[in-house]
């Protein structure tokens with residue numbers, strides 16, 4: 001190979017990545033084929049790898065969104081999203097945190113108002129899947145406490161628990177798209193509870209007041225205060241049903257008495 | 262044993278291994294066939310818990326594990342991501358794997374991660390930078406790492422050092438070992454119109470702690486020249502097996518991994534690829 005007369009142009013990684021994300025940018029000067037000609041299509045391999053792999057990561061993260069809008073539309077949405085929000089960490093299993101907010105502001109999909117909350121639920125599922133393990137308290141532990149002590153106690157919930165409160169039937173939309181034979185979603189909003197008994201997260205629509213109750217527990221309120229919040233939010237709050245869901249979901253990690261840490 | 266913290270597997274055996282995919286868990290635990298060790302991608306096991314970590318704990322009791330990082334961006338212009346390095350240190354700490362490797366590439370710029378192994382020019386400046394980063398990594402994780410030769414699709418006009426020399430010099434300066442990806446050699450040599458066997462001859466095989474064997478896709482550049490793309494989505498092609506045999510004859514038996522990351526096949530297909538490596542390993546002294 002002959003040595004070039006002038007110093008070879010150096011390609012900064014900023015120039016490289018700008019040209020990767022924006023196919024309208026020229027291929028950076030200084031990238032060559034074996035004959036010393038401009039790299040052309042060879043550079044497109046990187047453009048393609050990045051776009052395809054990030055689109056795939058988003059499709060893995062948001063299968064219900066993909067189903068709701070269709071594969072082709074999802075690819076187009078992912079293409080816009082990944083250029084606006086490239087991953088900010090190499091942990092691809094958590095890529096797409098900005099998707100709900102992105103969908104909220106995405107004009108072409110504004111008529112599908114439930115999409116952002118469905119995306120929130122899909123993020124909650126992934127977080128639950130990778131969350132730390134916790135041994136749940138035995139089912140009889142709550143009953144074992146005298147009522148006054150239970151009211152003053154704080155339930156520490158499992159790291160894998162997530163709550164998505166929505167004015168859309170978000171849990172039912174998820175099941176309708178992902179579970180064979182699931183009924184059509186109702187018209188009302190839902191508070192979706194994600195728990196992980198064992199390794200597989202499950203999604204359940206909470207009964208009325210359940211969202212207020214669990215939100216209060218997550219905020220560190222005492223059992224009694226959470227009960228007040230739920231009873232204040234709805235009439236006839238079914239505490240037994242909600243506790244049953246938490247226990248069945250292995251979601252109560254400990255019962256803490258005494259002043260908050 | 263008097264050692265309070267015995268290391269069950271100090272090194273990868275000079276035997277076939279495969280890239281671990283969760284869908285193969287039950288089959289691997291039941292009958293791994295010729296597969297004697299497993300490789301995982303570090304980043305997939307940096308969650309706090311759940312099934313991935315539980316499966317890995319099980320596997321690590323039975324198989325030597327190679328941790329292969331894909332997100333450290335060792336060739337990056339910017340300083341290494343301290344948070345990511347800490348996560349890596351934590352994973353290597355509790356798992357205590359038989360091997361840790363990363364790539365001669367970059368993937369992060371301006372705190373954005375591009376999820377691809379991007380190329381770097383081979384100059385004195387990039388050599389110094391890569392070495393500084395490897396020093397930092399080895400220091401942080403408290404162990405020697407292996408560095409893998411890349412697949413390349415284009416050349417940098419500013420490059421001044423042949424890739425084999427570049428890698429050998431990194432190893433000499435940092436004390437790291439090398440991971441020799443035979444498919445990457447074939448892909449790069451085809452794309453750069455060079456001779457893959459000259460590359461093997463120039464490569465410091467005595468520093469190689471692991472071999473990779475994977476599949477690639479075929480495309481063409483603007484001028485109709487073959488453009489091979491490292492895809493890890495199919496069988497290893499015959500010319501790569503031939504190069505692998507040559508490498509073993511020359512450098513001796515090495516831990517040899519089948520890399521299949523996309524369109525992952527059923528277990529028997531993967532095991533058959535490992536059996537092919539096994540047959541070639543049997544031709545050289547263990």
Ligand SMILES: [Fe+2]
Nearest residue numbers: 409442473520
């Ligand atoms: Fe490789």
